Amino acid sequence: MKKVLTANRLTDGIAVWLGANGQWLENIETALIARHQEAVDALEEAGKSAFNDNLVVDVEVIDVDEVDGDIYPIRLRERIRAAGPTIRTDLGKQAEFKPATAA
Amino acid sequence: MYRYDEFDHDFVRQRVSQYRDQVERRMSGEIDETAFKPLRLMNGVYLQLHAYMLRVAIPYGTLNSRQMRRLARIARDYDKGYGHFTTRQNIQYNWPKLSDTPAILEELAEVEMHAIQTSGNCIRNVSADHFAGAAADEVADPRPYAEILRQWSSNHPEYSFLPRKFKIAVTGAERDRAAIQVHDIGLHLKRNEEGALGFAVWVGGGQGRTPVIAKKIRDFLPEADLLSYTTAIMRVYNLYGRRDNKYKARIKILVNETGEEEFTRQVEAEWQKLKETELKLPQDDLAAIAAYFAPPKLQDRAEGWGLIAAAKKADPGFAAWVHQNVTPHRHPDYGVVTISLKPIGGIPGDADDTQMETVADLAEKFGHDEIRVSHEQNLVLPHVALADLEHVYKALLAVGLATANAGLVSDIIACPGLDYCALANARSIPVAQEISERFASLERQREIGELKIKISGCINACGHHHVGHIGILGVEKKGAELYQITLGGSGDENTSIGQIIGRGFEPEKVTDAVETIVETYLGLRENADETFLEAYRRIGPAPFKEALYGETSKAA
Numbered sequence: 001m002k003k004v005l006t007a008n009r010l011t012d013g014i015a016v017w018l019g020a021n022g023q024w025l026e027n028i029e030t031a032l033i034a035r036h037q038e039a040v041d042a043l044e045e046a047g048k049s050a051f052n053d054n055l056v057v058d059v060e061v062i063d064v065d066e067v068d069g070d071i072y073p074i075r076l077r078e079r080i081r082a083a084g085p086t087i088r089t090d091l092g093k094q095a096e097f098k099p100a101t102a103a
Numbered sequence: 104m105y106r107y108d109e110f111d112h113d114f115v116r117q118r119v120s121q122y123r124d125q126v127e128r129r130m131s132g133e134i135d136e137t138a139f140k141p142l143r144l145m146n147g148v149y150l151q152l153h154a155y156m157l158r159v160a161i162p163y164g165t166l167n168s169r170q171m172r173r174l175a176r177i178a179r180d181y182d183k184g185y186g187h188f189t190t191r192q193n194i195q196y197n198w199p200k201l202s203d204t205p206a207i208l209e210e211l212a213e214v215e216m217h218a219i220q221t222s223g224n225c226i227r228n229v230s231a232d233h234f235a236g237a238a239a240d241e242v243a244d245p246r247p248y249a250e251i252l253r254q255w256s257s258n259h260p261e262y263s264f265l266p267r268k269f270k271i272a273v274t275g276a277e278r279d280r281a282a283i284q285v286h287d288i289g290l291h292l293k294r295n296e297e298g299a300l301g302f303a304v305w306v307g308g309g310q311g312r313t314p315v316i317a318k319k320i321r322d323f324l325p326e327a328d329l330l331s332y333t334t335a336i337m338r339v340y341n342l343y344g345r346r347d348n349k350y351k352a353r354i355k356i357l358v359n360e361t362g363e364e365e366f367t368r369q370v371e372a373e374w375q376k377l378k379e380t381e382l383k384l385p386q387d388d389l390a391a392i393a394a395y396f397a398p399p400k401l402q403d404r405a406e407g408w409g410l411i412a413a414a415k416k417a418d419p420g421f422a423a424w425v426h427q428n429v430t431p432h433r434h435p436d437y438g439v440v441t442i443s444l445k446p447i448g449g450i451p452g453d454a455d456d457t458q459m460e461t462v463a464d465l466a467e468k469f470g471h472d473e474i475r476v477s478h479e480q481n482l483v484l485p486h487v488a489l490a491d492l493e494h495v496y497k498a499l500l501a502v503g504l505a506t507a508n509a510g511l512v513s514d515i516i517a518c519p520g521l522d523y524c525a526l527a528n529a530r531s532i533p534v535a536q537e538i539s540e541r542f543a544s545l546e547r548q549r550e551i552g553e554l555k556i557k558i559s560g561c562i563n564a565c566g567h568h569h570v571g572h573i574g575i576l577g578v579e580k581k582g583a584e585l586y587q588i589t590l591g592g593s594g595d596e597n598t599s600i601g602q603i604i605g606r607g608f609e610p611e612k613v614t615d616a617v618e619t620i621v622e623t624y625l626g627l628r629e630n631a632d633e634t635f636l637e638a639y640r641r642i643g644p645a646p647f648k649e650a651l652y653g654e655t656s657k658a659a
């Protein structure tokens with residue numbers, strides 16, 4: 001089992017992931033991976049409290065894999081969130097951070 | 104076009120300041136998401152995959168150059184330099200910050216625009232024929248009636264909590280360019296035998312997961328009764344429309360479950376009570392609104408005929424564009440220009456800030472300051488003198504807006520799909536891009552003739568796939584994208600819902616499938632004048648099924 005916690009930031013809606021340091025990060029690469037149920041429960045709790053603290057909205061725990069040390073979300077939807085629109089590779093995370101490909 | 108009066112200005116300004124306060128309270132944590140979400144939606148602010156999205160209303164798709172320039176500026180200053188024109192004649196911005204949305208709405212209010220009623224269970228932006236007031240085949244301009252409906256339905260307490268969203272479309276010609284039969288209410292403006300204006304009233308059409316063609320419940324409603332009759336429909340719907348199940352809440356379900364005859368009886372009975380009330384439109388009021396839409400004074404410009412004939416000879420690109428993208432105007436020296444937002448391999452409906460500004464300049468210089476957004480995700484300059492067409496063409500060419508493909512196979516409607524939309528199951532835009540590239544040759548496109556491909560990324564059908572001559576619906580199967588193809592749909596005066604042709608196609612096989620369908624049509628058509636739709640209606644699905652799946656295949 002490998003899961004990460006994702007959401008959209010309240011103020012600007014930008015997709016974010018929870019990092020190991022408890023910060024919400026704009027890049028999935030450094031997200032905290034939960035590898036067993038207790039860790040997933042902790043992610044869920046962290047998500048709830050960030051939502052209640054009005055930091056983020058649309059909080060969700062998602063399934064990921066690790067490919068060559070990179071975090072690879074299982075669903076295409078989440079890969080597109082992590083990279084940006086596949087039809088505008090000049091926009092979104094893929095343009096701001098190291099190239100990632102969604103599809 | 105309609106100009107805000109003091110009341111309108113005050114109303115919109117108040118809404119913006121109310122919204123500004125709501126956003127501030129949300130950011131400070133004073134109100135939570137549950138309370139705030141409906142408030143932001145009431146102001147057109149959604150949350151998509153990458154960011155918020157702002158949907159701005161363009162009433163009946165009509166804009167002037169000042170408004171278009173403002174849309175361009177908003178794209179540049181608050182977004183990533185572009186916007187997406189939608190099938191509902193609106194524009195969507197894909198990256199606004201929540202914290203900026205009050206400022207954006209303020210900018211819009213300055214040019215008499217807003218995002219009110221672009222979401223939620225209310226009467227949405229009333230859409231209309233994008234050639235309104237210009238088309239040669241028009242009986243009368245439908246926009247004054249759309250404007251009356253807009254004013255009446257804006258912030259109307261009785262329609263703030265409808266069972267579900269409600270969409271009205273109006274057309275003023277026999278040729279239906281507004282897809283009125285797939286709207287909750289479709290109004291067809293016409294004249295009766297005495298020459299009086301009125302409407303054929305269609306109710307209960309819609310797309311989404313249950314596509315339904317509207318029923319004509321009245322053949323002629325005098326124009327003065329527009330609001331009383333619409334109110335009667337809304338009251339029956341508000342009273343009996345289902346609120347227990349969101350998938351059964353649209354009026355199309357009510358009409359079906361009640362039965363057309365009984366539903367009509369209920370509306371007519373309700374109308375008897377309302378007919379002679381203050382809802383009856385006085386002739387003066389009708390005339391006052393119509394005056395806002397008075398046609399521009401068009402001078403005779405007969406020199407245009409010679410000019411374009413010569414220019415066509417000199418420049419085949421111009422000739423092709425005039426042939427495909429310019430339609431007859433009611434004044435013979437003028438044309439209606441369709442500006443294609445479908446460059447080969449481009450993103451259907453997207454325009455960047457420079458393109459928007461170019462269109463604004465052209466409208467101001469050559470187009471009597473009018474711009475339209477079409478439900479086919481293109482822009483329109485409704486009144487251009489033939490003598491000015493070449494200037495317009497060259498300016499459009501310079502910013503990549505002169506693709507001569509209006510109504511052809513690469514003029515594809517596509518919803519945002521999984522590249523942006525939080526509800527999507529599959530991507531739509533890349534499918535459109537690949538098909539567009541496969542059929543890039545204009546010569547080949549013209550050989551194929553009129554063919555409308557429409558693509559949605561989920562069953563909500565924002566990309567109108569049910570009424571595409573070829574419709575493509577993205578679904579998710581075992582975690583992967585899969586595309587279901589429907590054939591024979593049409594969203595005009597002879598509306599039909601496309602039929603699923605068989606099992607779906609993987610992303611890399613969709614374009615081949617479309618090409619197979621097109622080749623099958625070319626092989627079977629009686630002559631070059633028989634369009635894809637006509638041929639399909641004549642021969643049915645069998646030859647297409649066979650070409651796609653072979654004889655032994657079973658439809659999935």
Ligand code: HEM
Binds near residue numbers: 519526
């Ligand atoms: C955040 C993005 C969007 C969301 C959440 C959304 C949501 C929906 C939903 C839920 C429906 C189904 C309604 C029903 O069947 O009762 C629908 C239908 C529709 N939407 Fe969208 N949509 C979005 C974007 C768009 C865009 C970009 C367009 C125009 C290109 C559009 C135009 C339409 C149209 C024409 C229909 C079908 C007509 C009907 O309501 O029956 N929507 N949308």
Ligand code: SF4
Binds near residue numbers: 518561562564565
């Ligand atoms: S059809 Fe589905 S995927 Fe496309 S915009 Fe509408 S809700 Fe989104």
